[in-house]
Amino acid sequence: MSKRWNWLLALAVVCPLMASAATTGDVYLVLKNGGVGTFKASALRVYANSDYASYNKTAYSPTVPAAPGQTFTVSFRGLYVWSGYQGNYQFDVNYTDTSVKKVTVAAGTKFPTGTRALYVSQLGVTTYNPGAAYAFSIVNDPPPGVTMRYCSPEYPNRATDLWVAWSGMSYFSDFSKAVLQRTTPGSSFWATVTTGSYGFSSHVDRGRLPSTTYRYRVAIHDNSDAITYSEPIECATASSDADGDGHVATALGGDDCNDNSASIHPGATEVPGDGVDQDCDGSDLVLGDADGDGVLDASDNCPAVSNANQSDLDTDGAGDACDTDDDADGVEDLVDNCPVDANANQADVDGDTVGDVCDPDDDEDGIMDTHDNCPRLPNPDQADADLDGVGDACEAPELR
Structure with missing residues (x-):
């Protein structure tokens, strides 16, 4: 066949x-x-x-x-x-x-x-x-985890920001997400800080409390909701006075414009012309301008006292800001009853401690001297029988 x-x-x-x-x-x-x-x-x-x-x-x-x-x-x-x-x-x-x-x-x-x-x-x-x-x-295997590497205060806001980093994230077929979590020692509650995708390896956690310890871990999720947690890492934010100069950082409501340097704070000695604002007044001291008023010492009429306008009432070369006798009448401003008007005799007819030279109402009758028909004798009624412009109070009777 x-x-x-x-x-x-x-x-x-x-x-x-x-x-x-x-x-x-x-x-x-x-x-x-x-x-x-x-x-x-x-x-x-x-x-x-x-x-x-x-x-x-x-x-x-x-x-x-x-x-x-x-x-x-x-x-x-x-x-x-x-x-x-x-x-x-x-x-x-x-x-x-x-x-x-x-x-x-x-x-x-x-x-x-x-x-x-x-x-x-x-x-x-x-x-x-x-x-x-x-x-x-x-069997659905747990996802591969990561290793926490670093946790430290983050410049420049070291009292409130922490930088956290990890390594060892490997790609796998059913990767879902990576979640950075945070807690504090003694607490069992882990809060979610942020969520990332494959390759996510660091994060700055901002707005934490100063001088506070925190713990971080990373949770790797797969598509079956299996989770692998890293071992936690612990670190603390810096003090609100990180440089220990006695001044709290401006970012935390204080007055220290640079909390990373103990030589910079209000009241610190300013170094002229170094580009650094040591005393936190908002500007560097100009070289050769000791009082920082913008006028160089060589031409400043008050080199140790700030007076940008260089006012000098008595033109004696000493600015009003540092002149102890502004009107040059020989009487020191501290006791002068007219410190900006020369009156060496210190006359004060009404005894109100304001010298006659600068007192707008010498007789204290409520009528300004410029309108008073008897500026040195009180006459609030301003009586003037003969209408000659001189008040009866200060005019001889035979002249009325």
Whole structure:
């Protein structure tokens, strides 16, 4: 018999058998979440692969999220019964973890004839669900963590800002996010500082309290909500007077314009022309301008007292700001009853301590001297019988 007739005879025998191959009822693959994190619905692709490709089937599981330790089943209907030479099944589970995984949970599985529900577990094929003890474990691994490296006050606001850094973040297939968390010693509550994506490796945490210790850690999440926490790192913000000069930083409501240098604070000795504002008055002292009024000492009429306007009432070369006798009348300003009007005799007719030279109402009658018809004798009524402009109070009777 020729090879052609042998092939046709074999085909004639096989084809009727294939056409009449029996199938099962419902088949349930029994699985268990044996790792960390929750398998989301349809996160697993499960293959029932036969030795005859046309018998292959695919299902997605779980139908609802499966938490760690939870058992669930994957349902197949109409798998083929073992025919004696075909219908040998292998069950593979594909899913994304730290890498894309393919796990063979059962091989060489053969189903008997019948319409009863069948279960595939570590016990093989049974007509009952054997439960979690014999379920195939599918493991979601914890995500790789990071190592905390640095934690220190951040310049220039060292009393309120902390710089935190970590290393060792490796890429993995189901990476979700990295979360920087903060707490204080003795507290069990970790607050979220910020959230980042892959490559996130440092952060400045601003607005903390001065002289306060904080603890930080990084939580790496995967897509199954599994979390790996780093070991915490601890550091403290600087004092509100970081340089110890007795002045609180302006950023914290104080008056120290540079809290990183003890030589800079209000009242500090200013160094002329060095470009540094040592006394925090808002400007550097100009070289050769000891009082900082913008007028060089060589031409300043008060080189040790600030007087930008250089006022000199008596033109004696000593500015009013530092002249002890502004009107040059020989009477010191501190006792002069008219310090800016020369009056060496210190006359004060009304005894009000304001000298007559600068007193606008010498007789204290309520009438200003410029309008008073008797400026040196009180006459509030301003009586003037002869209307000659001289008040009766100060005019001789025979002249009235």
